[in-house]
Amino acid sequence: MTSPTPNVKNFGLNDDILDELEASLSADRLGKYLTATGGDRAEAVRLYTWNTAVSAAFYGPLQALEIALRNAMNRELARVYGPAWYDSAKAGLDSGCLARVDQTKQGLRKDKYPEDAPHVIASLSFGFWVSLLGRGGVIDRKTETKANYEMTLWRPALRHAFPHATNITRKKVHQPLDYLRTFRNRIAHHEPIFTRHLEKDYLRILETAAWIAPHKRAWIEAHSRVPEILETPPDDDNLKF
Template identity: 40%
Template structure:
């Protein structure tokens, strides 16, 4: 059930963006004819770029869209970093208080998958840190974004959410299932960026709004600081000029 819900979120967020309309297609620059530049064919691969050509309407525009995709991915990295670290520290703090120990996972009712992820994290810490025993903070830092997001799922409603995790959101959280859905959306965005996949198809303005809405719930002061440094809105506004060849992207 949860896997189907995650796939549904991915399908919804991967729908075509209106920002692709109006891209400039040069004469003779069709989607399937001509050759890619040698450097692009050799190192980026024509097969990879072809998806951009289909979206942009031509090969010249495809390369510009490719660069813009990297630029906007880089812009999202900082706010997503803040969100992931803030979430894991907030949930860790709430569960540490609930179970009365920093290694709360040792006695908490994690499901088999959660217990496996903790065990894997402990093993990785042991390999990486050979001059001292791994601490709870080491394990927390090693656990994936997906681990923390899953703690907000229905599976843990009675064991974690009701007695503890709702307190991790001092400004209120609303419905747990809505919160879980929104964090899952952010996890999918983060994973696409981390794996160098296209995100230009997504509703990026909505993603940006969701990200800062969640960050506000976790820590309004951190959210305000992140907004001062955030360049996602600027990059989104520059999409058309970048894809039309009127500006050079930076990343």
């Protein structure tokens, strides 16, 4: 016989519910929340719920930033090196990036999608785009030839992807975006983010989006639930995710 479903409008956390939730979440996962709440299981579950809600709220702004970044960078690289710039030797992509492009093409072939530029571009990860703003790694391991993204990507193309930033450099763009890449990955892997300075994370998203398109920042702010969730205490039993 199955247990009755608690009233979602007044969800109580009795011992039976806490036992089942702890088993389904795993002791290791819930352990981080138990540590934060001094071993109080009910408070740990509430904190886990809040962490889930705030992670879900961040998904939209991060998605908006990723798409804006991808489209802006692709536009400028295509202007200089052509639509399939990722295949151009002149772009000087390092071995790591070339491997990611190859994996992307393999995935498209496997799923029977065209290997044209629109599909390749749409399938490349956020981490790939952020890596193009780094220094560049090894191109040829035999000769130890290294990429120079400052000269092949940033100066001729990528600096133009951030037209609304002042006194911008490749390093100044790469640092916050790489930080947001790790933040995004923590959310994607369902990790705790409640110990982070989430207000600053949100501001970084807004600032970098504004470098690309100020109206995109305004659009994110108009629709984002992040401020609302950040103002909601974890012990609010009406919290929804």
